[in-house]
Amino acid sequence: MVQHTGAQHSALIVDDERDIRELLVMALGRMGLRCDTASSLAEARGHLARERYALCLTDMRLPDGSGIDLVAEISARHPNTPVAMITAFGNVDAAVEALKAGAFDFVAKPVDLNVLRDLVRHALDLHKGRRSTRDTVAERLYGRSPAMTVLRDTIAKVARSQAPVYIAGESGVGKELVARTIHSESPRARGPFVPVNCGAIPAELMESEFFGHKKGSFTGAHADKPGLFQAADGGTLFLDEVAELPLPMQVKLLRAIQEKSVRPVGANVEVPVDVRILSATHKDLAALVAEGRFRQDLYYRINVIELRVPPLRERQEDLAGLAERILERLALQQGRAVPRLGEDALAALREYPFPGNVRELENILERAMALSDGNELTAADLRLPRPLAPLPTAAPSPPTHPTLKPGAVDPRTLSPRDTGTSALPSFIEEIERAAIVQALQENRYNKTKTAAALGITFRALRYKLKKLGIE
Ligand SMILES: Nc1ncnc2c1ncn2[C@@H]1O[C@H](COP(=O)(O)OP(=O)(O)OP(=O)(O)O)[C@@H](O)[C@H]1O
Ligand SMILES: [Mg+2]
Known part of the structure; x- marks a missing residue:
């Protein structure tokens, strides 16, 4: 039973099949909603002109046009009415298209009543407690530049939808903060926010981490364990560094997202999960798709909305x-x-x-x-950090303020021949320093990874950091 406060909410159901209309009216009625029904776009428009709905459910194919058009119309003219699309089972294209047009969610036919209940709950939550969240968030995700203002407005919009959002941007720009902001502004705010670093889970444990496992399903599985999807039930699952997912796992993940259910390792039944997927990477995911290292179908599914953090x-x-x-x-x-x-x-x-x-x-x-x-x-x-200084012609002068972008000069291609011999040791030190600082940044100040990237031991790195006075 969905709780509802105050006046009764009403819903609009648009479907040309009478059986489906009746089924939905009954199901939503049990959840405390009063329903109007329409069997065509024209009829739906009539209802929308007269009444304000807490929710609209529309079929895709209608006798006088496409449900997608209705979705677009409602999100433009009645932005306070969340609209969900009823799609044929497994029709990813339609679901994606609906989300892009502004639907806040979709539900596959035959309609699973549990899925429908979650959907209604989220839709009604959109009407509750939607004040001041923008202010608190503005405090956290700071930025007054035009780019950040646009980003925050977009976040406010996408937070209301259930559509998967892909967050792109360089290392350290605030991708995770953006994901948290989307979650905390969404109707799922009271549910869990579960961030997962996809690059940090060993491949052999991945399936059990994501989907959970039954006791005894493999050595070391001493008890039933819920996976990350179950942990994020009712909330948001943030797939950080999503580019790091191995291909076989990408297939399984796509399935879980598609079906809104998971099968724990060793279990023989599926467990329904109600999770919104956000993902991020600092890599160029489209390029990885082109190289065949990331599945196009998964990319297409998680990248319904793309946010770029400048x-x-x-x-x-x-x-x-x-x-x-x-x-x-x-x-x-x-x-x-x-x-x-x-x-x-x-x-x-x-x-x-x-x-x-x-x-x-x-x-x-x-x-x-x-x-x-x-x-x-x-x-x-x-x-x-010192810039990778322009090559001095005679004796090197001490570096001034940085002007070069990192990577403009690759220290590995520099040769000490280009400099005065007397300054050689300090010149080499500068090159070393630049290479180390850059590697540190690229590895987010993780010394073990930095050492590996530089091809030196952890001890050697520690020694060099000390010698060069890098904190
Ligand atoms: N606009 C912002 N306002 C306030 N703090 C910010 C902002 N952007 C980023 N930060 C802070 O900067 C740090 C890095 O942000 P975050 O972890 O979200 O970046 P990221 O893009 O996920 O980085 P990475 O690619 O390394 O995972 C965090 O401590 C975050 O709180
Ligand atoms: Mg991050």
Whole structure:
């Protein structure tokens, strides 16, 4: 039974088959909804003009046109009426098309009453407690640049839908924060948000991690264990680093998303799950699809809506405000006064390209706070990673502010022949430093991974960090 507060909600059911209309009226009636029905687009439009509905369910094929058109019309003219599409079983294209047109969800025929109940609950939740969420979120996902303003507006829109969202963007731009924001603004906000780093699960455990397992289904399975899908039931499953999923797992995942149910390892029945899928990667997923390393059908399914989080260097306007908020947060955590950012420090930040984006800004500020004892951070406190300096022709001059984008000069292709011999050791040190800093950023400051990427041992890396004075 779906709980509903206050006045009775009403729903509009649009289907040209009488049996289906009657079935849905009965099912929704049991959930406390009053229903109107229509067997054509024209009839539906008539109802919509007279009444405000808490939910509309529409069939795809109608005698006078397509349900998709109705979805588009309702989302444009009646944005407070969530509309869900009834699709033929397994018709992915129709479901995707409906979501793109603005449907908040879809339900496959024959309609499973459990799925329908979840759908109705989410639709009604959209009407409840939808105040002030935007303000609280604006506090968290900061950004006043035009790019971030557009992004936040888009988040507010997609949060209301159940459509899968794919979040693209460089390392450290805030993809996970965007995913959390979508969840917390959605009707699933009171459900769990379950982030999964797809690159961190060993391939042999993946199926059991995602779908759970029955006791005794393999060595080490001492008890029944629910998987991540079940853990996220009623909420959001965030597939982070989704590009890292092995191909066989991609097939199984697609199936779970499609069927809205999972089969735990060793179980012989499917368990229905009500989960919204968000995913992200810093890799170019479309390129991986083209290379055959990511399945096109899964890509198509998770990428119904794509959000692009812009790199920090493309939103200079946000830099000062972002730095301020990060300093406030760090100061609060450390129980000290909020340090100010000096003019020279801000100027230095503005010139820095931030290959590691907001996360790198956080790291830089945290280190600066640790180094400075005063109440104002200077450019020197920031100790910005040195740029890969332009090659000096005679003796190298000490690097000034960074101007080169990372990767503009590949340190491995540099040769000490290009420099004055007397400065050779320090020149090599600079190259080493640049390579290490870049590898650290690429591996998100994970030293084990960084060492592996550089092809040196963990101990050797630790030694070099110390020698070069890299924190
Ligand atoms: N717009 C923003 N406002 C406030 N904090 C932000 C913003 N964007 C990112 N951050 C912060 O920066 C850090 C990195 O963000 P997040 O983990 O979401 O990035 P990501 O894109 O998932 O990174 P990665 O690719 O490394 O996984 C987090 O601490 C996050 O809170
Ligand atoms: Mg992330």
